[in-house]
Amino acid sequence: MELFFLVVFGAMAAVVAALELSKNSKDRINTSPAFNAFKNNYLIVYSLMMAGDWLQGPYVYYLYSTYGFGKGDIGQLFIAGFGSSMLFGTIVGSLADKQGRRRACVTYCITYILSCITKHSPEYKVLMVGRVLGGIATSLLFSAFESWLVAEHNKVRIASVPFYGIDVFASVPFSHFLFSRFSILAARGFEQQWLSLTFSKAIFLGNGLVAILSGLFGNLLVDSLSLGPVAPFDAAACFLAIGMAIILSSWTENFGDPSENKDLLTQFRGAAIAIASDEKIALLGAIQSLFEGSMYTFVFLWTPALSPNDEEIPHGFIFATFMLASMLGSSLASRLMARSSPRVESYMQIVFVISSASLLLPLVTNFLVAPSKEKGGSISFAGCLQLLGFCTFEVCVGIFWPSIMKMRSQYIPEEARSTIMNFFRIPLNIFVCVVLYNVDAFPITIMFGMCSIFLFVASILQRRLMAISDKPKMESWTAMDPEAEPLNG
Template identity: 70%
Template structure:
């Protein structure tokens, strides 16, 4: 393995360690023992849920290849997964608002365990069923747990600022450390123990079962709008009304879809971008490096979110601009660096530059997740939180399906350029969101002053 990979990995480790050990009092949030116990319980459950997801990721494609399916067959399986998330997952995920977020979280575990079991069968229709179940589970993973956390956090009377601490730690562990460990465990099960490509799915089932037990015995139930008379159609109408009547919610949904669409497209493109002529690259090590960069971003986000003098809407503009620049790099490199012609060998000079840019993008991903969670906790109405979050995933899943279907029809540089434009648009929309949010805050202050009859220039406001 080249020294270059170790150098990049070592630099990220050093920066991450520096961030974690150099936190000042401004970067730390003072909390209570009750909150710490609540937070730690959630982090354990969330980490188990993410471990169940990450264990499967590296070997989904490999398993289908093991069963001798063609690239076209595999592509249709992936499209079915995203399509299921968009259609069935949106409905199932939205039911959590009415029937309970705890029940929705348990449903995630059951659905994903069933999806893992289908991987034991080489029959295409069984594997297709597994992808449909996996799509439903994905929608639940990205809506039910966050909705339960936000509702339970405020139900217990914890301070709003403490929520950002849970978000940043969840991403640091679940999308960083757990992802790295899951990749290593999956590789050990398949390669070192020679258990075959289905072994990581069995391990995922075990972790999901443990997490489900913790949810059942330690989590209370909470709801959005438990009204018995409200149908699923009425729930969707209420969510759609909230989106169309509040520009902040609509902007937040557009920003999320643009960034996540670019992120999922990047997942498909980074391998051919680093090895366009079938160069030998250490995929597992590069994946671990990306996850470490994401951990670095979440650690940085925890410092930013802890500062009361800094608004999340403000710094996220810069994050989107940096992310756009990092995905512009493959386009620029085609003009600045002589492309490698010979097949095989190690990573090219252009590939090294791309790798640095991709690590920067993953750092932005680590910043994005806790920050978008924080904004959702501020702007989404509690009674239809899960429904609106799944609404946001509809354009995302449509976009990813289109990309998967046409991924071979466009050059890689064109795809990266498109993602960069989406991220620039996200930065523009983030700017708009910041302006509207500031206007809304000022109006709230003015309304409070008018109601209380306080002279805002002579007496400090504590709202």
């Protein structure tokens, strides 16, 4: 392996270790033992869920190719996955608000396990069913777990609330009692700032450390133990089953809006009205779609960008380097969110500008560095520059995830959280399907240039979100209930 790759990986690992070890009291949030137990339980489950996802990623294309399918057939399978996430996944994910987020998380485990089982069949129709199931599971992964966490984090226990002479004992979201005329005598809702700690740790572990370990474990199963390309999918199913057992044994159920008279169409209509009537929610959805669309496009294009002439590059090692960069980003995000300044709405403007510049590198190097026409060999000088830019983009990805989670927890209403989050994924999935379908129609540099423009637009929208986020909320609260009174003690 070339020295350059080892130096980049080593430097990234050293920076991550230094950041984590150098945290002081200003970079840490003092929490309670009850919260730590709650957080650790969620992190264990989330890490197992992400292990089930990461184990599959590097081997999906490879497995399909070993079954004898060509690029066109494999492309259709991938399009089916994203299309399923957009259509069926949106419906199933939105049911979490009404049927329960814990139940939706269990559904994710079952659906993804079934998807893993279909990988044992070389039949195209069976594999297509697996992609549809995988698409549904993806929507649940990126909506149900976060929705459960936010609701459970903010849940308060109402004890001895006077209601027509009857004492009521119930667990409800704090927002439902924000202007209640009753008194809360006992509360266990955790501080809002602590939520950002769970988000940053989840990304650090789930999208960083677990991804690296999953890649190494998958390589051990396939290459070292020669168990074949289907072995990582079997291992993923085992991790998902363990996580499901923990969910069933330790998680409580929570809902968005459990009203019995609301059908799915009414939920969709309510979510659409919420997005259209609140500029902050609409901006957040546009920002998320622009960034994630660029991110998924990057996932498809980084390999041909670094090896345009079939240069020999260590794909697994580069992937691990990207995950280290993402860990670096999440570590930076945890420091930023532990402090009152700068606010997340502020620093994310800079993150989007940096990510835009980093994905512009392939276009810039194409003009400044003469492209090599020699087939094979080691990575070119332009490739080295692009790799550094791609690592910078992955750092931005690591900052993006916990930061967007925090903003979603602030701006998306609890009663329709999963529904709105799945609405955000509709334009994303359309965009990815279009890119997959036309991936050979445009040069790679043009595709990266398009992503760079999208990210710059995201920075502009983030600036607008920053400008309107400081507006007082009292007007909207008063409009909802003019006779509302503040809480007593």
